[in-house]
Amino acid sequence: xxxxxxxxxxxxxxxxxxxxxxxxxxxxxxxxxxxxxxxxxxxxxxxxxxxxxxxxxxxxxxxxxxxxxxxxxxxxxxxxxxxxxxxxxxxxxxxxxxxxxxxxxxxxxxxxxxxxxxxxxxxxxxxxxxxxxxxxxxxxxxxxxxxxxxxxxxxxxxxxxxxxxxxxxxxxxxxxxxxxxxxxxxxxxxxxxxxxxxxxxx
Amino acid sequence: xxxxxxxxxxxxxxxxxxxxxxxxxxxxxxxxxxxxxxxxxxxxxxxxxxxxxxxxxxxxxxxxxxxxxxxxxxxxxxxxxxxxxxxxxxxxxxxxxxxxxxxxxxxxxxxxxxxxxxxxxxxxxxxxxxxxxxxxxxxxxxxxxxxxxxxxxxxxxxxxxxxxxxxxxxxxxxxxxxxxxxxxxxxxxxxxxxxxxxxxxx
Amino acid sequence: xxxxxxxxxxxxxxxxxxxxxxxxxxxxxxxxxxxxxxxxxxxxxxxxxxxxxxxxxxxxxxxxxxxxxxxxxxxxxxxxxxxxxxxxxxxxxxxxxxxxxxxxxxxxxxxxxxxxxxxxxxxxxxxxxxxxxxxxxxxxxxxxxxxxxxxxxxxxxxxxxxxxxxxxxxxxxxxxxxxxxxxxxxxxxxxxxxxxxxxxxx
Amino acid sequence: xxxxxxxxxxxxxxxxxxxxxxxxxxxxxxxxxxxxxxxxxxxxxxxxxxxxxxxxxxxxxxxxxxxxxxxxxxxxxxxxxxxxxxxxxxxxxxxxxxxxxxxxxxxxxxxxxxxxxxxxxxxxxxxxxxxxxxxxxxxxxxxxxxxxxxxxxxxxxxxxxxxxxxxxxxxxxxxxxxxxxxxxxxxxxxxxxxxxxxxxxx
DNA sequence: TATGAATGAGTCTTCATTCAT
DNA sequence: TATGAATGAAGACTCATTCAT
Numbered sequence: 001x002x003x004x005x006x007x008x009x010x011x012x013x014x015x016x017x018x019x020x021x022x023x024x025x026x027x028x029x030x031x032x033x034x035x036x037x038x039x040x041x042x043x044x045x046x047x048x049x050x051x052x053x054x055x056x057x058x059x060x061x062x063x064x065x066x067x068x069x070x071x072x073x074x075x076x077x078x079x080x081x082x083x084x085x086x087x088x089x090x091x092x093x094x095x096x097x098x099x100x101x102x103x104x105x106x107x108x109x110x111x112x113x114x115x116x117x118x119x120x121x122x123x124x125x126x127x128x129x130x131x132x133x134x135x136x137x138x139x140x141x142x143x144x145x146x147x148x149x150x151x152x153x154x155x156x157x158x159x160x161x162x163x164x165x166x167x168x169x170x171x172x173x174x175x176x177x178x179x180x181x182x183x184x185x186x187x188x189x190x191x192x193x194x195x196x197x198x199x200x201x202x
Numbered sequence: 203x204x205x206x207x208x209x210x211x212x213x214x215x216x217x218x219x220x221x222x223x224x225x226x227x228x229x230x231x232x233x234x235x236x237x238x239x240x241x242x243x244x245x246x247x248x249x250x251x252x253x254x255x256x257x258x259x260x261x262x263x264x265x266x267x268x269x270x271x272x273x274x275x276x277x278x279x280x281x282x283x284x285x286x287x288x289x290x291x292x293x294x295x296x297x298x299x300x301x302x303x304x305x306x307x308x309x310x311x312x313x314x315x316x317x318x319x320x321x322x323x324x325x326x327x328x329x330x331x332x333x334x335x336x337x338x339x340x341x342x343x344x345x346x347x348x349x350x351x352x353x354x355x356x357x358x359x360x361x362x363x364x365x366x367x368x369x370x371x372x373x374x375x376x377x378x379x380x381x382x383x384x385x386x387x388x389x390x391x392x393x394x395x396x397x398x399x400x401x402x403x404x
Numbered sequence: 405x406x407x408x409x410x411x412x413x414x415x416x417x418x419x420x421x422x423x424x425x426x427x428x429x430x431x432x433x434x435x436x437x438x439x440x441x442x443x444x445x446x447x448x449x450x451x452x453x454x455x456x457x458x459x460x461x462x463x464x465x466x467x468x469x470x471x472x473x474x475x476x477x478x479x480x481x482x483x484x485x486x487x488x489x490x491x492x493x494x495x496x497x498x499x500x501x502x503x504x505x506x507x508x509x510x511x512x513x514x515x516x517x518x519x520x521x522x523x524x525x526x527x528x529x530x531x532x533x534x535x536x537x538x539x540x541x542x543x544x545x546x547x548x549x550x551x552x553x554x555x556x557x558x559x560x561x562x563x564x565x566x567x568x569x570x571x572x573x574x575x576x577x578x579x580x581x582x583x584x585x586x587x588x589x590x591x592x593x594x595x596x597x598x599x600x601x602x603x604x605x606x
Numbered sequence: 607x608x609x610x611x612x613x614x615x616x617x618x619x620x621x622x623x624x625x626x627x628x629x630x631x632x633x634x635x636x637x638x639x640x641x642x643x644x645x646x647x648x649x650x651x652x653x654x655x656x657x658x659x660x661x662x663x664x665x666x667x668x669x670x671x672x673x674x675x676x677x678x679x680x681x682x683x684x685x686x687x688x689x690x691x692x693x694x695x696x697x698x699x700x701x702x703x704x705x706x707x708x709x710x711x712x713x714x715x716x717x718x719x720x721x722x723x724x725x726x727x728x729x730x731x732x733x734x735x736x737x738x739x740x741x742x743x744x745x746x747x748x749x750x751x752x753x754x755x756x757x758x759x760x761x762x763x764x765x766x767x768x769x770x771x772x773x774x775x776x777x778x779x780x781x782x783x784x785x786x787x788x789x790x791x792x793x794x795x796x797x798x799x800x801x802x803x804x805x806x807x808x
Numbered sequence: 809t810a811t812g813a814a815t816g817a818g819t820c821t822t823c824a825t826t827c828a829t
Numbered sequence: 830t831a832t833g834a835a836t837g838a839a840g841a842c843t844c845a846t847t848c849a850t
Contacts, residue, residue, distance in 0.1 A: 020809090036325055038240040041844060054847080055810050063845065120322070123238055159395050163387070167399060170376020171369040178368045185365070193361050197369060197399040222834080244820065257835050259821065424830090440729055442644040445823060458826080459831050467824065524726070527642055563799050567791070571803060574780020575773040582772045589769070597765050601773060601803040626813080648841065661814050663842065 015073070021059045023049045029070045029113035037067055037117075037124035067121060068129045074114035075133055078106050079140040086143060092154050095147045096198060101191045103172045108181045119173055141165075156199050168198055217275070223261045225251050231272045231315035239269055239319075239326035269323060270331045276316035277335055280308050281342040288345060294356050297349045298400060303393045305374045310383045318378050343367075358401050370400055419477070425463045427453045433474045433517035441471055441521075441528035471525060472533045478518035479537055482510050483544040490547060496558050499551045500602060505595045507576045512585045520580050545569075560603050572602055621679070627665045629655050635676045635719035643673055643723075643730035673727060674735045680720035681739055684712050685746040692749060698760050701753045702804060707797045709778045714787045722782050747771075762805050774804055 015022035027048040031040040042063055046053040060066045085098040106115045118133075125133065148161035157164055171194055181187060217224035229250040233242045244265055248255040262268045287300040308317045320335075327335070350363035359366055373396055383389055419426035431452040435444040446467055450457040464470045489502040510519045522537075529537070552565035561568055575598055585591060621628035633654040637646040648669055652659040666672045691704040712721045724739075731739070754767035763770055777800055787793055 036238075036240065038238065039326070042846085043844075051809095052811055053845085054812060057846065058809055123236075124241070159398060163392075163395055166376060166380045167373040167396065170373040171399075172372070174368060174372020174375060190365075193365055194369065196361060197373075200402055243818085245818095253834090254836060255820085256822080256837065260834060265820065440642075440644065442642065443730075446825085447823075455830095456832055457824085458833065461825065462830055527640075528645070563802060567796075567799055570780060570784045571777040571800065574777040575803075576776070577780060578772060578776020594769075597769055598773065600765060601777075604806055647839085649839095657813090658815060659841085660816065660843075664813060669841065 015069075020049065020051070024056065024059055024066070025070055025073065026113075028066045029117055032067065032070065032121055033113045033116040037121045064126050064129060067117070067125055068133070070114050071118045071121075071125065071133050072136070074106065074111055074118050075136045075140070077111065078102070078115070079136070079143070081106070082140065082143050086147065092147070092150050093156060093199060096151050096156065097191065097195050099144055099147055100168065100172060100194045100198075101188075103169070104175065104187060104191055104194070107172065107176055108179065108187060112176075116176055119176075144169075151199070158200075159198075164198060168194060171197065217271075222251065222253070226258065226261055226268070227272055227275065228315075230268050231319055234269065234272065234323055235315045235318040239323045266328050266331060269319070269327055270335070272316050273320045273323075273327065273335050274338070276308065276313055276320050277338045277342070279313065280304070280317070281338070281345070283308070284342065284345050288349065294349070294352050294358060295401060298353050298358065299393065299397050301346055301349055302370065302374060302396045302400075303390075305371070306377065306389060306393055306396070309374065309378055310381065310389060314378075321375055321378075346371075353401070360402075361400075366400060370396060373399065419473075424453065424455070428460065428463055428470070429474055429477065430517075432470050433521055436471065436474065436525055437517045437520040441525045468530050468533060471521070471529055472537070474518050475522045475525075475529065475537050476540070478510065478515055478522050479540045479544070481515065482506070482519070483540070483547070485510070486544060486547050490551065496551070496554050497560060497603060500555050500560065501595065501599050503548055503551055504572065504576060504598045504602075505592075507573070508579065508591060508595055508598070511576065511580055512583065512591060516580075523577055523580075548573075555603070562604075563602075568602060572598060575601065621675075626655065626657070630662065630665055630672070631676055631679065632719075634672050635723055638673065638676065638727055639719045639722040643669075643727045670732050670735060673723070673731055674739070676720050677724045677727075677731065677739050678742070680712065680717055680724050681742045681746070683717065684708070684721070685742070685749070687712070688746065688749050692753065698753070698756050699762060699805060702757050702762065703797065703801050705750055705753055706774065706778060706800045706804075707794075709775070710781065710793060710797055710800070713778065713782055714785065714793060718782075725779055725782075750775075757805070764806075765804075770804060774800060777803065 015025055017023065017026060024045060027045050028040070031044055031048070035044075041053075042056050043053045045066070046056050056066075060069065082098070082102045085102050086095050089095040089098045106112070122130070144165050145161065148157065148165055151157045152161050159167065175190065179185070179190060217227055219225065219228060226247060229247050230242075233246055233250065237246075243255075244258050245255045247268070248258050258268075262271065284300070284304045287304050288297055291297040291300045308314070324332070346367050347363065350359065350367055353359045354363050361369065377392065381387070381392060419429055421427065421430060428449060431449050432444070435448055435452070439448075445457075446460050447457045449470070450460050460470075464473065486502070486506045489506050490499055493499040493502045510516070526534070548569050549565065552561065552569055555561045556565050563571070579594065583589070583594060621631055623629065623632060630651060633651050634646075637650055637654065641650075647659075648662050649659045651672070652662050662672075666675065688704070688708045691708050692701050695701040695704045712718070728736070750771050751767065754763065754771055757763045758767050765773065781796065785791070785796060
């Protein structure tokens with residue numbers, strides 16, 4: 001368990017994956033991703049962690065809150081992580097690379113299920129909870145925005161920053177459907193390919 | 203009504219949008235996109251067309267078949283249309299542009315709802331019907347593949363063709379979530395931006 | 405077509421089996437027997453005679469009336485036929501044999517479907533129509549009763565007539581489930597076996 | 607509660623008639639008998655037991671399983687009981703009497719509803735479940751067969767054993783429709799009448 | 809906290825019946 | 830008479846949620 005995760009758990013932002021709540025969230029992420037939120041029943045979730053459906057409501061007020069929790073954890077982690085990576089990057093080019101790498105790692109790493117749910121089950125979340133996630137999400141988008149603005153100033157990119165952000169985001173997110181982390185192409189290579197779309201290698 | 207559409211209707215590939223069946227499909231596309239397949243009830247659909255829920259099953263065997271029909275219409279039209287565009291394009295560069303333009307027009311034009319459903323409600327379709335759509339979809343992907351192979355041969359692109367196809371597809375598809383056709387940026391401009399990701403302007 | 409049937413048709417008691425109505429009744433008898441009344445849809449019936457479900461209601465007021473018609477035809481024919489047979493029989497023993505033979509022939513002959521429906525779909529018929537059938541049925545039971553009374557007077561039977569009637573009727577009716585007319589045992593032989601239950605051969 | 611029933615409950619073969627499941631089965635037997643399986647709604651059943659229709663599916667997977675459970679209980683009990691009776695009977699004549707008495711008691715005793723359902727709602731049961739019942743039913747038929755074979759060897763009966771079995775079974779089963787246990791004729795008397803059909807009193 | 813029986817609103821689907829053409 | 834689209838009531842079944850134990 002990394003030090004970042006440790007801290008997030010201690011702060012109550014994410015659940016200990018060993019706890020019943022944490023195991024429930026992992027199961028939820030996996031099943032929501034695979035079948036979609038509305039085709040996943042609380043019974044399905046309960047079965048996976050070995051409890052009965054009624055017991056779920058001791059951990060979450062309702063099914064909606066489970067979806068929210070899944071999304072919330074990943075939203076927080078994603079932004080925290082990106083901040084760390086951006087600080088570590090020296091050049092603006094490396095910062096752009098960090099944007100891409102961070103997102104691809106969340107999608108294809110251990111948090112992949114939750115990330116996919118965040119992206120594809122958005123509409124399933126009730127309006128008020130959507131707002132809460134969106135609030136958190138803004139900080140993340142800001143990091144993208146600021147970085148790409150800098151890249152534009154340095155003439156690294158030609159496409160308008162916000163448009164580019166969306167295009168890259170789309171290209172990255174879609175990799176859920178075709179990219180195989182244990183296939184022939186290593187993730188770093190995919191990062192480079194996406195980067196090459198944004199920034200012309202000299 | 204265009205001549206292509208006219209022909210598709212006559213061939214029975216798509217439904218006349220004036221017929222009850224056609225109006226049902228339009229409503230389905232709209233609602234499936236907005237709320238998702240499983241959160242859309244047959245009552246919702248019937249209400250929009252002004253019939254009772256039971257009457258729906260006069261036109262479709264079950265809810266699944268409605269989803270299938272929505273997807274099927276757009277899959278067929280999308281490929282037919284792309285074929286026409288590719289034939290019209292002279293240079294390989296123009297052909298690549300046609301790939302992008304065709305998809306963006308389907309997403310942001312009058313068939314936008316059905317196209318979004320095709321992309322985002324895939325998992326909601328039953329396995330056997332998925333196969334039938336996939337069969338038809340292959341021809342479309344082949345057109346992309348062949349065109350990008352040619353582009354690679356002419357050194358227009360640097361990223362490996364199939365990888366590039368997926369990246370572009372993702373970037374294009376994601377525009378569902380942010381691009382506004384009646385906003386400040388015309389669609390042609392968006393086409394160019396995406397094209398610029400793929401092909402370095404000299 | 406026999407002379408009896410001819411007369412019944414002319415009198416409007418049964419339908420001409422060539423007419424749409426007659427073909428509908430034959431289909432109904434067959435399907436009601438096979439699947440039961442409530443598991444047979446009017447669509448099923450319409451399909452078998454090659455019309456659409458709506459058209460059925462030009463021939464019958466409702467589904468109930470179809471069941472009634474099936475039962476009514478066979479009830480009338482059964483009694484008419486029995487009367488003829490009883491008149492032909494000379495000895496009381498032959499008359500008892502006629503009771504048994506008549507019922508077995510209706511069950512295993514061309515009217516088998518309708519007869520089975522009469523027996524096994526009784527509860528499916530609405531109360532008022534049940535009464536109408538019962539009215540007709542009484543004459544038939546009377547023939548059994550009178551004959552068995554005579555048999556008792558002649559000391560041919562030992563069991564109380566009405567009780568015997570029910571026991572024989574049950575034994576005969578159940579043959580629907582096991583007796584094969586084209587099997588090794590000819591129907592006449594079955595008649596004799598049943599008769600031997602009722603009347604001790606000296 | 608008899609010792610046999612007690613054991614069947616403990617073995618899980620039949621449900622405790624006090625339990626919700628047991629009360630549901632009793633209601634089902636009664637209603638399936640009275641109205642037939644397909645004309646009985648799960649709401650009807652739930653209402654009789656004082657729960658809501660949705661709650662039924664806590665106890666049974668679907669409506670079919672209820673019908674199966676009703677039939678299964680009686681099939682098991684019927685065979686167990688017959689075995690006990692046959693063991694107790696000393697002469698072959700008494701064994702034949704036991705066959706008849708056992709069946710008549712199941713039909714007109716407290717298990718009458720379930721027995722009637724077993725006999726008259728056979729077609730309503732789905733094919734795979736029919737097979738499961740049939741499997742259990744075979745042992746019961748075997749007891750009849752073996753006993754009647756013995757009776758034939760001792761020249762007690764004249765009709766071929768399997769044919770006689772069906773004829774008697776039919777006569778017995780039909781008593782559902784006319785015999786009144788609390789009428790003038792005691793059940794033992796009915797048993798004797800049926801026996802007299804099979805075996806000539808010397 | 810966990811259980812599991814019960815709830816009750818809601819879902820898809822069926823089907824006899826109607827009726828304008 | 831036949832059609833076939835539409836009706837609308839009713840059916841089986843699902844499932845998030847509650848709550849006494």
